Every structure is written in C-alpha cells, then in structure tokens.
Amino acid sequence: MNANEMKNMKHDCPHQQECLQLLQSILDGEATQEQKDKFMGNHLEECMPCYQNYHLEVAIRDLLRKKCANQAPQDLVDSIKQKVIQNLAR
Amino acid sequence: MEEELIKNNYTDAQKQEIFDKEFMPNINAMYNFAYRLTLERDDAKDLLQDTYLKAFRFIDSFQKGTNAKAWLFRILKNSFINDYRKKSKEPSKVDYQEVEAYYNSEEVDRQITPDLRVESLGNMIGDEISNALNSLDVDFRTVIILCDLEGFKYEEMAKILDIPIGTVRSRLHRARNLLKEKLSEYAKSMGYKTA
Numbered sequence: 144m145n146a147n148e149m150k151n152m153k154h155d156c157p158h159q160q161e162c163l164q165l166l167q168s169i170l171d172g173e174a175t176q177e178q179k180d181k182f183m184g185n186h187l188e189e190c191m192p193c194y195q196n197y198h199l200e201v202a203i204r205d206l207l208r209k210k211c212a213n214q215a216p217q218d219l220v221d222s223i224k225q226k227v228i229q230n231l232a233r
Numbered sequence: 234m235e236e237e238l239i240k241n242n243y244t245d246a247q248k249q250e251i252f253d254k255e256f257m258p259n260i261n262a263m264y265n266f267a268y269r270l271t272l273e274r275d276d277a278k279d280l281l282q283d284t285y286l287k288a289f290r291f292i293d294s295f296q297k298g299t300n301a302k303a304w305l306f307r308i309l310k311n312s313f314i315n316d317y318r319k320k321s322k323e324p325s326k327v328d329y330q331e332v333e334a335y336y337n338s339e340e341v342d343r344q345i346t347p348d349l350r351v352e353s354l355g356n357m358i359g360d361e362i363s364n365a366l367n368s369l370d371v372d373f374r375t376v377i378i379l380c381d382l383e384g385f386k387y388e389e390m391a392k393i394l395d396i397p398i399g400t401v402r403s404r405l406h407r408a409r410n411l412l413k414e415k416l417s418e419y420a421k422s423m424g425y426k427t428a
Binding site: 167168173195199203208214215222224 | 257261263351354377405412
C-alpha cells in the first residue's frame with residue numbers, strides 16, 4: 144500500500160470491536176470464505192484502524208510462536224518412555 | 234468423554250506403536266502446555282509425566298486415526314484441574330464465571346482497546362511476551378496457547394475445555410485484548426512510543 148492510498152483510508156471505524164472479532168475468526172481459520180473476501184478485500188483496504196489491527200494480530204501470533212514454545216527436557220522424555228516400557232513388560 | 238464408551242483391545246505391540254507414533258510426537262507441545270498452566274518447571278514435569286502415564290493406562294479408549302493431540306491435551310487439562318490446581322499454593326482464584334461476566338460486558342470492551350503498535354512489538358526480543366502471557370488468568374492463558382500456539386480449531390478447544398464454542402470465541406477475544414493490554418504496558422515501561 145502506498146502513502147497516497149493510506150491517506151485516503153478512514154481513520155475511524157465505528158465497528159472496531161466487531162471487526163476485530165471477525166478478523167480474529169479469519170486468522171483462526173474459522174470464518175467463511177464470504178466473510179473473508181468481504182473483510183480482507185473491501186474493509187481492510189479502506190479502514191486504517193482495522194488495517195493496523197490486522198498487522199498487530201499477525202505480529203503478536205508470530206511473536207507468541209517464536210517466544211513462547213518450550214522443549215521438554217530430554218531426561219524427562221527418556222524417563223517417560225522407560226516407564227511405559229516397564230508398564231508393558233508387566 | 235464420549236470416546237471413552239468405545240473400548241479397543243489393543244495388543245502390546247499396537248499400544249507401543251500408538252504411544253511412539255501418536256503420543257510422543259506431541260511431547261514438546263504438551264510440556265509447554267503443562268509449563269504454561271503450572272508456571273513451575275518441576276510441577277510441569279510431574280504433570281507431563283502423570284498425563285503420559287495416564288494416557289497409556291487409558292490407551293484402549295483412544296481411537297486410532299482420531300486427533301491424538303486434542304485427546305492428550307484434554308487429559309492434561311483435566312489432570313491439572315483435578316490434581317494440581319487444588320494443591321497449588323496460590324490464593325484461590327476468583328470464581329471464573331464472575332470474571333467471564335465482567336469481561337463479556339461491552340463496557341469493558343470499550344475500555345480495553347489497547348494502544349499498541351507493531352513497531353513496539355519488534356523491540357520485545359526478550360521474555361516480554363512470555364511474561365505477559367504468564368501474567369494472564371489461567372483460563373485466558375489457556376485459550377491463547379491452544380489457539381495461537383497449537384493451532385487447535387474452536388471446536389477442538391470446546392472439547393478440550395468442556396465449554397461451548399461461543400464461550401471459546403468470546404474468551405479468546407477477551408484473552409487477546411488482555412494480552413495486548415499487558416504488552417502495551419510493557420511497551421510504555423520500556424519507553425517505546427505506543428501511539
């Protein structure tokens with residue numbers, strides 16, 4: 144999107160919370176194709192707050208996936224496997 | 234759990250195969266879930282081990298070809314509620330329904346439209362987001378983990394958590410607003426421009 148297009152966008156969205164819910168459904172893969180087309184195609188291109196919300200939602204998800212995962216300690220994994228084998232042997 | 238009505242009679246070899254091929258590949262995601270629920274490494278280890286041994290004990294009620302990850306997550310969540318939440322030293326939580334009713338009011342929705350920008354997120358290269366997530370009430374934390382980290386669908390989440398899909402949707406929306414509010418506090422305290 145270029146600066147000129149941005150300037151022509153609305154700076155207020157009267158339905159911001161509803162839009163945000165819809166936007167989240169879309170990103171969660173829970174929206175219908177029709178909802179998706181309408182929102183992503185029409186609304187997002189003309190509404191600045193929703194356009195910003197979209198990028199924020201995407202960025203937060205990326206950050207969560209990058210920063211909030213943990214690996215199980217290997218000794219714990221081994222111990223669980225071992226216990227199951229013992230269970231089977233009984 | 235309706236699946237439990239159907240009992241299989243797996244051989245030892247089949248059990249071992251299900252365990253290795255369906256259960257073990259989820260162990261990192263399960264550990265992370267255990268850690269995010271308990272917020273203590275040692276408790277997370279115990280919870281994970283208990284869950285996996287329980288899953289093995291009840292392996293005959295697992296249907297091959299169904300979603301093992303959702304099945305395991307549900308067992309972990311139930312073990313947490315039944316065995317860990319009770320033992321936990323933290324002061325008892327506010328009744329969740331009260332919290333839910335509060336956060337479902339439109340009033341609150343208008344109040345919490347956090348002023349947070351993508352640029353300030355770019356500066357959060359440390360534990361900010363992890364701490365922000367951990368600071369949320371456990372029920373809000375949980376839906377964010379299930380959806381945003383683990384990619385469960387709303388319907389799967391409803392089954393894991395034993396709540397209606399509508400509640401999954403609204404709880405997620407509140408949880409994300411609260412997370413943004415937290416992140417925006419961090420951004421402010423770090424001195425980044427938020428608006």
